[in-house]
Amino acid sequence: xxxxxxxxxxxxxxxxxxxxxxxxxxxxxxxxxxxxxxxxxxxxxxxxxxxxxxxxxxxxxxxxxxxxxxxxxxxxxxxxxxxxxxx
Amino acid sequence: xxxxxxxxxxxxxxxxxxxxxxxxxxxxxxxxxxxxxxxxxxxxxxxxxxxxxxxxxxxxxxxxxxxxxxxxxxxxxxxxxxxxxxx
Numbered sequence: 374x375x376x377x378x379x380x381x382x383x384x385x386x387x388x389x390x391x392x393x394x395x396x397x398x399x400x401x402x403x404x405x406x407x408x409x410x411x412x413x414x415x416x417x418x419x420x421x422x423x424x425x426x427x428x429x430x431x432x433x434x435x436x437x438x439x440x441x442x443x444x445x446x447x448x449x450x451x452x453x454x455x456x457x458x459x460x
Numbered sequence: 461x462x463x464x465x466x467x468x469x470x471x472x473x474x475x476x477x478x479x480x481x482x483x484x485x486x487x488x489x490x491x492x493x494x495x496x497x498x499x500x501x502x503x504x505x506x507x508x509x510x511x512x513x514x515x516x517x518x519x520x521x522x523x524x525x526x527x528x529x530x531x532x533x534x535x536x537x538x539x540x541x542x543x544x545x546x547x
Contacts, residue, residue, distance in 0.1 A: 377523060379466060381490040381540070402519050403468040404491065422536060432489050432538040436464060436523070439530040444523060449509060451519040453468070 375438040376415060378406045382431035389425050390433070394418070401454035462525040463502060465493045469518035476512050477520070481505070488541035 378398055382390050391400070397418045398406035410418070415437070422433055438444055465485055469477050478487070484505045485493035497505070502524070509520055525531055 377464065379489060379492050381492075382537075402466060402521055405466050405468075405521065419536065426537050428537045430538065432540055433536040434489055434492065435534045435536070437532045437534065438525070443526040443530065447522045447524065449506065449520040449522070450469075450513050450515045451517065453519055 374410065374412070374415070375441045375444075376408065376410050377436040377438070378433065379436075380404050380431070380433045382426055382433070386425055386427070386431060390422065390431075393421055393425060399454060403453070405454075461497065461499070461502070462528045462531075463495065463497050464523040464525070465520065466523075467491050467518070467520045469513055469520070473512060473514070473518060477509065477518075480508055480512060486541060490540070492541075 376398065378394055380387075380390050380394070381404065394400075394406045397410055397414055398408040400406050415435075419435075426433060463485065465481055467474075467477050467481070468491065481487075481493045484497055484501055485495040487493050502522075506522075513520060
């Protein structure tokens, strides 16, 4: 499936969270990653993030798209990340 | 359509961008908004944002979902925004 991940975590944990997410997804923009990921890997990523983030301070949102047939992405302004996986 | 908007703009323009986006979408998390929006309003929002952001410094991404039938949203950790429009 295609996942858009957005995180909002304490500065102390940003580097760790970003590093972990980049193992599975492509960085798009400050605090946003996206990409194709298997159910198994998504589960793994969530488990690993759970060990890093603090539930009372941090927030991570996963938008899971079973298909990208009905979606598109548009960027206004600066294009920051790579676009290997444009939907 | 359903839109997920993520912005990464210079601190100087954050308040203006957020205020403008909130006129059309629901705030979910730091720099993320989402919601149902008509084609006409999306066009309007883009035109208005174009006047606020600087193309060489700022970035705004729109993920447009023609249907939310194939998508889901999951939040880990803190739930910050409202959830009037959970997909």
